[in-house]
Amino acid sequence: MALTQVESGMRLGLGTGSTAKHFVELLGERVAQGFDCLCVPTSEVTAAQARSLDIPLTDLDTIDRLDITIDGADELDLALNLIKGGGGALLREKIVAAASDQMIVIADASKLVETLGRYPLPIEVNPFGLGATRRSIEAVLVAQGAEGGLKLRLAATGESFVTDGGHLILDAFFGRISQPEALSRALLDIPGVVQHGLFLNMCKKAYVATADGVRTILTER
Numbered sequence: 001m002a003l004t005q006v007e008s009g010m011r012l013g014l015g016t017g018s019t020a021k022h023f024v025e026l027l028g029e030r031v032a033q034g035f036d037c038l039c040v041p042t043s044e045v046t047a048a049q050a051r052s053l054d055i056p057l058t059d060l061d062t063i064d065r066l067d068i069t070i071d072g073a074d075e076l077d078l079a080l081n082l083i084k085g086g087g088g089a090l091l092r093e094k095i096v097a098a099a100s101d102q103m104i105v106i107a108d109a110s111k112l113v114e115t116l117g118r119y120p121l122p123i124e125v126n127p128f129g130l131g132a133t134r135r136s137i138e139a140v141l142v143a144q145g146a147e148g149g150l151k152l153r154l155a156a157t158g159e160s161f162v163t164d165g166g167h168l169i170l171d172a173f174f175g176r177i178s179q180p181e182a183l184s185r186a187l188l189d190i191p192g193v194v195q196h197g198l199f200l201n202m203c204k205k206a207y208v209a210t211a212d213g214v215r216t217i218l219t220e221r
Contacts, residue, residue, distance in 0.1 A: 003023065003026050003027065003030070005068060005070075005104060005205075006027070006037070006068065006070075008035055008036045008037070009036050009037070010037055010038075010067040010068060011037070011038050011039070011040070011058075011063060011065070011066045011067050012027075012037055012038070012039045012040070012066060012067065012068055012069065012070065013039070013040050013042065013066045013068070013069025013070070013071070013096040013097065013099070013100050013103075014027075014039050014040065014041045014042060014046050014050060014055075014069075014070070014071075015042055015046070015069065015070055015071025015072055015093060016041075016042045016043040016045060016046050016071070016072075016087045016089040016092075016093060017071070017072040017086065017087045017089075018072070019072035019106050019107060019108075020042075020046065020070065020071050020072045020106070021046075021049060023070055023106060024046060024049050024050055024053065024055070025049075025053070027039075027053075027055060028050070028052075028053025028054070028055055031053065031054060031055050031056075032053070032054070037055070037056065038056050038057075038058050038063070039055055039056065039057055039058070040057070040058060040059055040060060040063075040066060040096055040099075041057060042069075042071065042089050042092045042093045042096050043087065043088075043089035043092060043093075043164055044164050045087075045089075046089075060095065060096070060099055064099070065099060065100070065101065066096065066099050066100040066101065067100070067101055067102070068100060068101065068102045068103070068104060069096050069097050069100040069102070069103045069104070070103075070104045070105075070106065071084070071093060071097070071103065071104075071105060071106075072084075072105065072106060072107055073105045073107050073111055073199075073203075073206075074086040074111065074119045074197070075111055075112075075113050075116050075117075075118065075119045076105060076107060076111055076112055076113070076203070076206055076208075076217075077112070077113055077114065077115065077116055078112075078114075078217065079219065080105070080203040080204070080205075080206055080217060080219045081116060081180060081198070081199065081200050081201070081203075082105065082116075082197075082198070082199035082200075082202070082203055083116055083117075083119050083121055083122075083197050083198060083199075084122075084197045084199055085121075085122030085124070085169070085196075085197030086119070086122065088122070088153070088161060088163050088164075088169060089163070089164065090122055090124055090195060090196070090197045091124050091163065091165055091167070091194060091195045092164060092165070093199075094195055094199060094202075097199065097202050097203075098202065102204050102205070103199075103202050103203045103204060103205075104203070104204070104205045104206070104207070105203050105205070105206040105207070106206070106207050106209075107206060107207075107208055107209070108208065108209045108210075109208055109209060109210040109211070109215075111208070112208055115176050115177065115178070116176075116177045116180060116198070117174035117175055117176040117177035118175065118176075120148075120151075120171040120172060120173045120174075121171070121172045121173075121174060121177070121196060121197050121198065122153070122169050122170075122171055122172075122196065122197040123137060123169065123170045123171070123172055123187060123193060123195075123196045123197070124163060124165075124167045124168070124169055124193070124194040124195045124196070125137075125167060125168050125169070125170055125192050125193055125194060126167060126168075126192050126194055127166075127167065127168050128192070129191075129192050130168065130192070132192065133170075133190060133191070133192030133193065134150060134152075134170060136190045136192070137150060137170060137172065137187065137190060137193070138150055140183070140186045140187060140190070141172055141174075143186070144174070144177070144178075144179065144182070144183050144186070145174075145178070146172060146173065146174045146175070147173065147174060147175030147176070148172075148173025148174065148175060149173060150170050150171070150172050150173070151170065151171050151173070152168065152169075152170055152171075153168070153169040153170070153171055165194070167194050177198075180198055180200055181200060183198065184196065184198050184200060203219070204218070204219055205217070205218050205219075
């Protein structure tokens with residue numbers, strides 16, 4: 001369904017993750033048939049996949065706006081607020097989404113929730129002063145009534161997971177995020193926090209795969 005929103009000549013943001021990977025594969029098939037597009041990937045993994053499919057790439061230094069970004073989500077609610085960052089690309093994903101006229105999410109029904117927070121919230125942090133940053137985040141978690149703790153994300157090697165930007169990720173376990181806007185502001189006020197995985201008021205449309213077919217969710221923004 002998301003591919004039907006893409007027209008020849010568009011400038012596209014390409015998301016990161018298993019669902020977005022499938023979209024990039026389908027886009028590559030269209031490019032092989034002569035489809036014209038110019039794309040900005042949200043991670044080095046997506047960039048490598050796009051190059052392997054001969055999808056033309058650019059960056060946000062070369063162009064200033066994108067028509068559409070198509071990406072997945074770890075969670076979304078009916079207002080199309082999202083939690084993203086399970087793949088570790090949340091900073092670039094948010095930059096690309098913010099530079100787009102429209103963000104479209106593709107997901108399966110398991111990702112749709114009444115209230116965000118069941119999936120841990122990724123928080124991208126600067127390695128310098130990690131202990132101080134962590135303590136400040138923990139204070140925010142207590143104030144926001146988080147049900148779980150805070151965990152440094154590890155790579156498969158057992159070492160700290162490092163993002164494409166050279167940062168670390170702390171995963172915060174809320175259970176339920178009752179005040180996402182307040183939480184967003186509180187986290188961004190912490191000097192060591194680079195960005196977080198709450199995507200609020202950014203997504204305009206979602207295609208959610210259910211057992212009965214694809215459900216389309218729209219917002220007015």
